[in-house]
Amino acid sequence: MFTLIKRIFRSGWQSLTRDGGMIVANIFIMTMAISVITSLFLFKDISQFLIQSLQEKVDVSVYFKYESSEEDVLKVKEEIGKIPEVKEVKYVSKEEALKKFTEKHGDNPVLMESLAELGTNPFLASLGIKAFQAHQYEAVVSFLEGPNFNNLIEKIDYYERKPVIERIYGLISNFNRAGIVFSIILALVAILVAFNTVRLSIYNSREEIKIQRLVGASNWFVRGPFLVQGAICGFFAALICLLLFALLTWGLNSKAEVLFPGLGLFAFFVSNLWLILLIQIITGIGLGMISSLIAVKKYLKV
Amino acid sequence: MIRLQNITKIYPPKTIALDDVSFEIKPKEFVCLVGRSGAGKTTLLKLLLAEERPTSGRIFFDNQDIQKVKLGYLPELRRKIGAVFQDYKLLPSKTAYENIAYAMEVIGASDLEIARDMTEVLDIVGLTKKAHNFPAQLSGGEKQRVAIARALIHRPEVILADEPTGNLDPYHTLDIIRLLLKINEFGTTIILATHNKEIINSLGKRAITLHEGKIIRDEKIGRFIL
Numbered sequence: 001m002f003t004l005i006k007r008i009f010r011s012g013w014q015s016l017t018r019d020g021g022m023i024v025a026n027i028f029i030m031t032m033a034i035s036v037i038t039s040l041f042l043f044k045d046i047s048q049f050l051i052q053s054l055q056e057k058v059d060v061s062v063y064f065k066y067e068s069s070e071e072d073v074l075k076v077k078e079e080i081g082k083i084p085e086v087k088e089v090k091y092v093s094k095e096e097a098l099k100k101f102t103e104k105h106g107d108n109p110v111l112m113e114s115l116a117e118l119g120t121n122p123f124l125a126s127l128g129i130k131a132f133q134a135h136q137y138e139a140v141v142s143f144l145e146g147p148n149f150n151n152l153i154e155k156i157d158y159y160e161r162k163p164v165i166e167r168i169y170g171l172i173s174n175f176n177r178a179g180i181v182f183s184i185i186l187a188l189v190a191i192l193v194a195f196n197t198v199r200l201s202i203y204n205s206r207e208e209i210k211i212q213r214l215v216g217a218s219n220w221f222v223r224g225p226f227l228v229q230g231a232i233c234g235f236f237a238a239l240i241c242l243l244l245f246a247l248l249t250w251g252l253n254s255k256a257e258v259l260f261p262g263l264g265l266f267a268f269f270v271s272n273l274w275l276i277l278l279i280q281i282i283t284g285i286g287l288g289m290i291s292s293l294i295a296v297k298k299y300l301k302v
Numbered sequence: 303m304i305r306l307q308n309i310t311k312i313y314p315p316k317t318i319a320l321d322d323v324s325f326e327i328k329p330k331e332f333v334c335l336v337g338r339s340g341a342g343k344t345t346l347l348k349l350l351l352a353e354e355r356p357t358s359g360r361i362f363f364d365n366q367d368i369q370k371v372k373l374g375y376l377p378e379l380r381r382k383i384g385a386v387f388q389d390y391k392l393l394p395s396k397t398a399y400e401n402i403a404y405a406m407e408v409i410g411a412s413d414l415e416i417a418r419d420m421t422e423v424l425d426i427v428g429l430t431k432k433a434h435n436f437p438a439q440l441s442g443g444e445k446q447r448v449a450i451a452r453a454l455i456h457r458p459e460v461i462l463a464d465e466p467t468g469n470l471d472p473y474h475t476l477d478i479i480r481l482l483l484k485i486n487e488f489g490t491t492i493i494l495a496t497h498n499k500e501i502i503n504s505l506g507k508r509a510i511t512l513h514e515g516k517i518i519r520d521e522k523i524g525r526f527i528l
Contacts, residue, residue, distance in 0.1 A: 213376070216383075301373060
């Protein structure tokens with residue numbers, strides 16, 4: 001058995017080294033297929049990160065009537081904090097609101113003069129509420145609109161933001177869905193192309209397979225070297241792909257950081273290196289071996 | 303040992319390659335299949351190697367009906383047979399040495415056995431110096447000798463040789479025939495398909511003459527008459 005395995009491996013490696021052109025073509029096509037699969041994996045995680053970071057940016061502000069005391073507002077804050085859908089509640093007092101405004105618009109003399117003319121702090125105390133999911137804001141808002149808080153709340157800006165929030169979420173989920181469907185189709189096409197390349201190279205060996213059978217080789221003795229070749233091609237394709245993606249994520253890292261702050265493309269790649277390598281190697285070796293297995297089967301009927 | 307019962311082989315649509323052929327070959331026999339090109343010699347050898355199936359009739363090898371052998375078990379049957387093909391059928395990506403050794407590798411011989419027998423066989427067929435050449439780097443005669451070496455190295459029960467001297471010069475032809483006779487003396491059955499008049503007449507062995515797919519003569523000491 002050991003001798004058989006040793007011979008299968010030796011024969012597979014020998015054919016590989018003796019038919020360089022075809023092997024390079026196989027590795028190239030497989031690299032493409034594995035790249036698509038890797039992109040699918042990266043795309044899924046990056047889009048998840050984008051959704052999450054957008055979700056972090058969305059909140060609903062509740063403005064309290066001018067005469068509402070800080071004590072009342074903090075009571076409401078406590079009540080809201082108990083709602084399970086609520087992730088975070090942040091209190092902004094009148095003074096803080098004024099401070100933020102002056103910090104932001106300090107260099108705008110018109111605004112500052114108008115503020116000085118008023119003589120008082122015109123800003124309202126507010127609560128910034130963040131929910132876990134976008135669709136949960138509806139429940140939070142309807143809770144706030146209840147009779148308990150009617151006399152305290154001046155305005156909830158949810159309805160102004162609602163169309164924008166929903167549009168962004170709609171866009172993201174559509175983009176995400178379309179991206180995944182497109183990537184899956186692309187991956188299938190890449191797999192089929194890789195399969196056909198392997199099939200073509202085995203088609204070239206059909207006469208050789210027939211001879212091996214006529215000389216008395218068992219099916220496994222014939223197909224073994226092809227499987228070894230397929231696996232080696234897949235392995236090399238996976239390594240090339242890993243290197244390619246390392247360079248790509250490293251190169252695009254700073255550009256992606258500008259577009260999506262905090263994304264850290266290269267850091268994401270490095271932290272998922274083993275998983276990505278595993279996906280690539282499984283895809284490469286699996287694709288190479290399964291394609292070879294199917295392609296050889298046809299010529300073993302001698 | 304080998305028994306053919308009413309074998310007919312028709313290639314679609316209506317080409318009759320063999321027509322109701324029956325004969326028996328005993329162990330250790332040396333049998334020549336004689337006939338013009340297209341007489342059915344190669345088809346007959348293909349049927350014996352189970353490379354093709356007859357349209358009707360039965361072929362027995364060691365009392366085993368070849369048609370009933372499943373595809374997965376054919377290698378076992380073929381390991382008992384050494385075949386020299388008219389078109390050599392060498393593996394182009396393997397060297398002469400590897401081509402010959404392949405027949406031993408498939409039967410599971412150890413590397414030591416292979417190395418030992420290879421030295422001997424390469425010497426017999428005179429290819430020691432060209433052992434590491436690929437088939438594309440060999441002449442027709444050299445390829446023929448590689449094919450012969452591959453057919454005999456694993457000591458099969460039967461050797462089927464389809465025009466094994468077709469591409470050889472008279473000197474090597476004589477060598478190969480002597481070699482086949484020697485192998486036969488050691489107990490291997492030989493079935494030699496040829497249309498070489500000198501070989502048939504000088505051998506003095508059993509000759510089955512085929513004409514248009516039919517046996518027209520089966521003589522114990524055959525002569526070349528067509």
